[in-house]
Amino acid sequence: xxxxxxxxxxxxxxxxxxxxxxxxxxxxxxxxxxxxxxxxxxxxxxxxxxxxxxxxxxxxxxxxxxxxxxxxxxxxxxxxxxxxxxxxxxxxxxxxxxxxxxxxxxxxxxxxxxxxxxxxxxxxxxxxxxxxxxxxxxxxxxxxxxxxxxxxxxxxxxxxxxxxxxxxxxxxxxxxxxxxxxxxxxxxxxxxxxxxxxxxxxxxxxxxxxxxxxxxxxxxxxxxxxxxxxxxxxxxxxxxxxxxxxxxxxxxxxxxxxxxxxxxxxxxxxxxxxxxxxxxxxxxxxxxxxxxxxxxxxxxxxxxxxxxxxxxxxxxxxxxxxxxxxxxxxxxxxxxxxxxxxxxxxxxxxxxxxxxxxxxxxxxxxxxxxxxxxxxxxxxxxxxxxxxxxxxxxxxxxxxxxxxxxxxxxxxxxxxxxxxxxxxxxxxxxxxxxxxxxxxxxxxxxxxxxxxxxxxxxxxxxxxxxxxxxxxxxxxxxxxxxxxxxxxxxxxxxxxxxxxxxxxxxxxxxxxxxxxxxxxxxxxxxxxxxxxxxxxxxxxxxxxxxxxxxxxxxxxxxxxxxxxxxxxxxxxxxxxxxxxxxxxxxxxxxxxxxxxxxxxxxxxxxxxxxxxxxxxxxxxxxxxxxxxxxxxxxxxxxxxxxxxxxxxxxxxxxxxxxxxxxxxxxxxxxxxxxxxxxxxxxxxxxxxxxxxxxxxxxxxxxxxxxxxxxxxxxxxxxxxxxxxxxxxxxxxxxxxxxxxxxxxxxxxxxxxxxxxxxxxxxxxxxxxxxxxxxxxxxxxxxxxxxxxxxxxxxxxxxxxxxxxxxxxxxxxxxxxxxxxxxxxxxxxxxxxxxxxxxxxxxxxxxxxxxxxxxxxxxxxxxxxxxxxxxxxxxxxxx
Amino acid sequence: xxxxxxxxxxxxxxxxxxxxxxxxxxxxxxxxxxxxxxxxxxxxxxxxxxxxxxxxxxxxxxxxxxxxxxxxxxxxxxxxxxxxxxxxxxxxxxxxxxxxxxxxxxxxxxxx
Numbered sequence: 001x002x003x004x005x006x007x008x009x010x011x012x013x014x015x016x017x018x019x020x021x022x023x024x025x026x027x028x029x030x031x032x033x034x035x036x037x038x039x040x041x042x043x044x045x046x047x048x049x050x051x052x053x054x055x056x057x058x059x060x061x062x063x064x065x066x067x068x069x070x071x072x073x074x075x076x077x078x079x080x081x082x083x084x085x086x087x088x089x090x091x092x093x094x095x096x097x098x099x100x101x102x103x104x105x106x107x108x109x110x111x112x113x114x115x116x117x118x119x120x121x122x123x124x125x126x127x128x129x130x131x132x133x134x135x136x137x138x139x140x141x142x143x144x145x146x147x148x149x150x151x152x153x154x155x156x157x158x159x160x161x162x163x164x165x166x167x168x169x170x171x172x173x174x175x176x177x178x179x180x181x182x183x184x185x186x187x188x189x190x191x192x193x194x195x196x197x198x199x200x201x202x203x204x205x206x207x208x209x210x211x212x213x214x215x216x217x218x219x220x221x222x223x224x225x226x227x228x229x230x231x232x233x234x235x236x237x238x239x240x241x242x243x244x245x246x247x248x249x250x251x252x253x254x255x256x257x258x259x260x261x262x263x264x265x266x267x268x269x270x271x272x273x274x275x276x277x278x279x280x281x282x283x284x285x286x287x288x289x290x291x292x293x294x295x296x297x298x299x300x301x302x303x304x305x306x307x308x309x310x311x312x313x314x315x316x317x318x319x320x321x322x323x324x325x326x327x328x329x330x331x332x333x334x335x336x337x338x339x340x341x342x343x344x345x346x347x348x349x350x351x352x353x354x355x356x357x358x359x360x361x362x363x364x365x366x367x368x369x370x371x372x373x374x375x376x377x378x379x380x381x382x383x384x385x386x387x388x389x390x391x392x393x394x395x396x397x398x399x400x401x402x403x404x405x406x407x408x409x410x411x412x413x414x415x416x417x418x419x420x421x422x423x424x425x426x427x428x429x430x431x432x433x434x435x436x437x438x439x440x441x442x443x444x445x446x447x448x449x450x451x452x453x454x455x456x457x458x459x460x461x462x463x464x465x466x467x468x469x470x471x472x473x474x475x476x477x478x479x480x481x482x483x484x485x486x487x488x489x490x491x492x493x494x495x496x497x498x499x500x501x502x503x504x505x506x507x508x509x510x511x512x513x514x515x516x517x518x519x520x521x522x523x524x525x526x527x528x529x530x531x532x533x534x535x536x537x538x539x540x541x542x543x544x545x546x547x548x549x550x551x552x553x554x555x556x557x558x559x560x561x562x563x564x565x566x567x568x569x570x571x572x573x574x575x576x577x578x579x580x581x582x583x584x585x586x587x588x589x590x591x592x593x594x595x596x597x598x599x600x601x602x603x604x605x606x607x608x609x610x611x612x613x614x615x616x617x618x619x620x621x622x623x624x625x626x627x628x629x630x631x632x633x634x635x636x637x638x639x640x641x642x643x644x645x646x647x648x649x650x651x652x653x654x655x656x657x658x659x660x661x662x663x664x665x666x667x668x669x670x671x672x673x674x675x676x677x678x679x680x681x682x683x684x685x686x687x688x689x690x691x692x693x694x695x696x697x698x699x700x701x702x703x704x705x706x707x708x709x710x711x712x713x714x715x716x717x718x719x720x721x722x723x724x725x726x727x728x729x730x731x732x733x734x735x736x737x738x739x740x741x742x743x744x745x746x747x748x749x750x751x752x753x754x755x756x757x758x759x760x761x762x763x764x765x766x767x768x769x770x771x772x773x774x775x776x777x778x779x780x781x782x783x784x785x786x787x788x789x790x791x792x793x794x795x796x797x798x799x800x801x802x803x804x805x806x807x808x809x810x811x812x813x814x815x816x817x818x819x820x821x822x823x824x825x826x827x828x829x830x831x832x833x834x835x836x837x838x839x840x841x842x843x844x845x846x847x848x849x850x851x852x853x854x855x856x857x858x859x860x861x862x863x864x865x866x867x868x869x870x871x872x873x874x875x876x877x878x
Numbered sequence: 879x880x881x882x883x884x885x886x887x888x889x890x891x892x893x894x895x896x897x898x899x900x901x902x903x904x905x906x907x908x909x910x911x912x913x914x915x916x917x918x919x920x921x922x923x924x925x926x927x928x929x930x931x932x933x934x935x936x937x938x939x940x941x942x943x944x945x946x947x948x949x950x951x952x953x954x955x956x957x958x959x960x961x962x963x964x965x966x967x968x969x970x971x972x973x974x975x976x977x978x979x980x981x982x983x984x985x986x987x988x989x990x
Contacts, residue, residue: 021925021929023951023954024904024951024953025953026949026951027944027949027953028908028921028948029921030947030949031947031948032905038887052920052922055920055921055922058926059923463961
């Protein structure tokens with residue numbers, strides 16, 4: 001082969017040349033080489049050959065780096081999206097329904113997602129979140145184990161600190177939250193605060209604006225929140241300023257902390273004062289033994305420890321300490337345990353009922369979360385139904401694509417990419433909607449939620465959410481559409497038969513089942529709410545004002561105050577009590593009759609009242625009489641409620657004698673039952689009224705005012721305020737309406753009711769959107785049939801009936817499925833309320849009828865329009 | 879404006895293809911240009927032009943029979959497409975129009 005050109009350049013050429021050009025150019029090269037070799041010899045021909053090859057090394061000739069074929073399928077995807085876009089633009093109505101429905105569902109799911117996230121991130125504001133716990137007490141009684149008591153005896157904090165201190169990094173005692181008036185010079189504001197141990201700021205990682213975490217070490221110091229500081233001092237640095245508390249004590253501001261956000265347990269606490277101050281101020285506290293429970297304890301466990309191991313170490317702290325105390329001998333049988341309630345359980349799992357840990361709030365989160373998933377599912381079903389219903393329109397496209405070589409996988413990819421396109425549009429709209437409606441939703445749910453738009457995790461999870469939605473909505477249409485046989489679709493005999501519309505029908509039934517269930521749930525929740533709201537409360541809560549006594553002046557000037565108030569004409573009665581009428585604050589035990597304990601070791605609710613309390617709140621007697629100012633012996637009298645009569649098994653209770661022996665109260669004497677009142681709802685209106693005893697002895701921290709009946713509040717309040725400002729000028733006039741406080745007891749249930757209503761309405765809207773689309777499609781498909789029928793004499797009513805029947809049957813079917821399902825769910829949900837309504841059959845009937853009416857309205861618009869159309873138009877266009 | 883893009887060398891290549899008619903393949907085109915225009919044409923330049931022209935749709939190609947002097951490699955014959963023809967005509971017309979627009983005096987050597 002001596003006539004061959006040099007081998008290396010040839011190989012080089014073959015390597016770099018585009019394969020499509022390789023053979024022909026190589027041929028040219030060979031031919032030229034041969035010519036040159038004959039003309040001017042091999043050497044020169046070789047040189048020319050090398051030169052030619054080098055000159056051929058240029059972009060147009062070199063093969064592309066990614067290979068000979070275009071290996072990426074970018075072009076294909078580009079065309080998918082282009083076709084998808086054209087399809088959307090061509091059928092604007094359907095696209096609107098599709099995207100709108102999906103956006104609605106996604107928006108709802110987003111909001112619910114934010115809500116669930118907010119619930120789950122409760123208290124995470126504190127950096128030591130995973131190690132903080134509240135100390136609580138448990139014990140056994142009558143073979144039952146009780147936990148959840150968070151009010152603890154005073155000696156426990158010293159016991160834990162001194163003998164079990166190694167278990168905790170920090171351990172702090174705390175008082176309950178209470179109101180106090182803070183004042184500087186002429187400014188005074190009423191704020192909620194608490195006493196807490198000095199390690200608390202460090203343990204709870206306060207975010208300090210001014211000062212340090214050591215701000216509570218001095219006994220006379222106070223820490224205030226940023227908002228309080230702004231209210232008192234404006235923007236200036238308040239450190240080392242002196243504030244007066246309740247017009248009496250002075251404290252130095254040693255720290256200002258950022259207000260706790262709404263999703264923390266300490267939200268709303270506007271100032272903290274040192275626990276040491278409380279102890280030194282009230283000498284009585286140190287004298288309290290293990291039998292008086294009035295403080296809370298928070299602790300942070302050691303970094304390496306677990307809650308279980310720490311609990312195991314301290315569980316017997318109280319039992320060991322009280323073993324040898326004479327006055328606690330009777331209580332040893334309860335086997336008191338000291339336990340820890342981890343911070344991550346405070347919000348969602350710390351619901352105690354009869355001393356057993358419940359998971360009610362957690363269930364609510366699950367419930368709402370699953371509603372979110374369902375609403376999204378409804379929107380996805382819409383998408384599936386509309387896509388498959390319109391499949392005929394695209395059958396030819398599928399046929400042609402298959403005929404020219406598309407494999408099924410590629411078609412699935414195509415339809416999936418279209419659903420992703422729709423999902424992206426919907427997502428953008430959903431984000432905008434959520435952004436706009438979030439303040440409203442915050443208001444409804446009582447939260448402070450934000451769109452974490454700057455957080456990468458938000459976008460990552462949004463992307464995953466988008467992907468799942470696209471997949472969910474697009475998978476079925478993609479599988480269905482790509483399964484067409486090209487021969488039959490292209491021949492034109494393609495007809496989606498009965499079997500093709502079956503899955504669609506099933507999906508409609510699923511949709512309406514969920515919607516109807518939501519309607520029924522909303523109805524029952526509302527019904528229950530209205531029922532409880534109408535419950536007789538046993539006293540007159542309208543026009544009843546409750547005023548906390550915030551300083552000693554209230555007692556020293558009590559008589560003046562009372563007289564002035566009555567003189568103003570705005571108030572008819574003034575009374576005092578140990579607590580609000582809307583709350584039970586204390587439980588006591590030690591009641592016996594003829595030597596037999598009648599409180600069954602559980603204690604009775606008690607309320608200390610003044611003799612005119614009954615007249616003021618308006619309680620109603622079943623028998624006996626009220627306390628009287630003129631009868632001195634009434635200080636040894638009881639008024640009890642009907643529940644207490646039942647609880648203590650009394651017959652003819654009036655005049656009977658009850659012996660009360662109680663350490664903290666320092667009583668050991670007989671009391672006479674003066675009268676029995678109708679049950680007053682003081683605690684949760686959803687629960688049975690607690691057996692309660694009212695008596696006149698003891699400390700009374702609240703004033704009860706009965707506003708003159710018939711006088712409008714806006715007229716009475718300024719008059720009352722004027723009196724207070726004259727008599728007790730140091731304390732700002734602060735009051736609560738009994739009616740508002742009572743209404744607040746419904747806030748959780750109100751919220752759930754409203755949320756459920758919103759969800760139900762949205763679910764119905766989404767389902768109806770889908771139905772509307774389906775109905776219009778069916779009407780369009782049957783245009784010719786309707787035309788022929790009309791010509792043959794069918795009336796509009798006939799046609800309407802014919803077109804609507806199919807959908808009505810589906811909706812009736814879903815109602816039949818939804819009723820027992822929702823009954824089952826509601827039965828379990830409503831069981832937790834003691835005071836509950838019956839689930840009347842009429843709620844189910846209303847829901848069914850409502851769903852049917854809505855369906856008919858939706859479908860009728862399309863079917864009547866189709867039935868009214870002139871048959872000439874529909875039949876001419878062939 | 880740029881309705882038909884056609885470079886100077888590309889135009890020469892197309893004209894040559896037209897001249898050669900049925901015999902227009904790589905080497906023949908090269909030889910024809912070299913002999914007519916008395917200029918050297920490198921293999922690289924010419925094949926680049928051919929690739930471009932084919933991409934533009936001015937010419938199309940088909941493979942011929944493999945021959946022995948080409949070591950069994952087929953010849954690739956080129957042919958002018960309708961679009962290509964239009965492009966050539968356009969190019970020629972614009973030139974003619976420009977030539978026609980030149981005033982007689984402009985190229986009169988006496989004045990230069």
